Amino acid sequence: MRIGLVCLVLAYVLSQFYRAFLAVLTPALEADLGATPADLAYASGLWFIVFAAMQIPVGEALDRIGPKRTAVSLFALGGAGGAAVFAMATTPTHIAWAMALIGVGCAPVLMASYYIFAKMYPAAMFSTLAGAVIGFGSVGNLASAAPMAWAVETLGWRETMWTLAALTLLIATSLWVFVKDPPNTSTTGQSGTVLDVLRIPALWLIFPMMFVNYAPAAGIRGLWAGPYSADVFGADTAMIGSVTLVMGLAMIVGSFLYGPADRLFGSSKWVVFGGNALGALACFALFALPAGGSIWGAVALLAVVGIGGTAFPVLIAHGRAFFPDHLTGRGVTMLNLFGIGGVGVMQFVTGRLMDRWTQTGADAYNQLFLFYGCLICCGLVIYAFAPDRRS
Secondary structure, eight states, X not given: OHHHHHHHHHHHHHHHHHHHTHHHHHHHHHHHHOOOHHHHHHHHHHHHHHHHHTHHHHHXXXXXXXXXXXXXXXXXXXXXXXXXXXXXXXXXXXXXXXXXHHHHHHTTHHHHHHXXXXXXXOGGGHHHHHHHHHHHHTHHHHHTTHHHHHHHHHHOHHHHHHHXXXXXXXXXXHHXXXXXXXXXXXXXXXXXXXXXXXXXXXXXXXXXXXXXXXXXXXXXXXXXXXXXXXXXXXXXXXXXXXXXHHHHHXXXXXXXXXXXXXXXXXXXXXXXXXXXXXXXXXXXXXXXOOTTOOHXXXXXXXXXXXXXXXXXXXXXXXXXXXXXXXXXXXXXXXXHHHHHHHHHHHHHHHHXXXXXXXXXXXXXXXXXXXXXXXXXXXXXXXXXXXXOOOO
């Protein structure tokens, strides 16, 4: 099982990579396919929306057939297949289709790990283990920055995508060989549906925070950091890679900090609240950043946004405390639906807003950061009333 978990982490590395690599490909796709930032915002948003929509069938599959078959089948067909479609793309529409397929493939990977943790490890360790998976998996976030920029410049973006398709298929094969389902993953004992999860009142005070927590960090890191660096500071591809690399490193640090902080302070709720409040303040600081300032001052604030937006595993642990064992798969995937769905919705929304702000002559990026800061604050207001229970 240890080797199986390592393989799941490697699959999650690619999942993190696929959600963030479009920022680096912006210049190449614009030159070769005529893809605009709005086109890529749509494609990126589609990845998150499809990923989120898949959480309902993934949760059902985890509880009924176990994590092994669920992860292997989707990761091989959707992940590797989507990367191959991307490599053959000739229009921005093809990029959108490819990202949707990749979203299907990546949908079960993290939740398969969380399902195993919930079934086989002490509940008090859940947030730490969950954070560690995200932390190690965020190497993919780093790989999608400067290393991806190097690969594109050295090999070309199509050749790079074919290589990624082969790597995805190889990891899917390793999942089949090494992952083992926890005991009793078949339909025995109590049963339930996703409606039973939705009937838990406390979760409705956690869902809004899940919806907004990851959206600013993922949206900026995966989509807007590249255009922001280029348009505001004149950054080239290599510099964009460095900016996104720093933000990716900050998100790894945040993933490893949140889990132990949950145990140190004895509260999931207030650890999440404090981290997201810090992220909101960083967004407001970016909004107020004077024009013509240093790019590294902006990068430092982007790093704080990245750290604040990685409370995801502690939010999952907070919600996990409210649903019974037989709803484990459906429960964690429903929380994930709100988390990833929020990113997807906000990718669509911010793409449209950026078009409108640009056309009206507004300072589009300042308005973007203000929007993200206000979004986090809305989630915090509701989350403040959530009961503070730990597994």
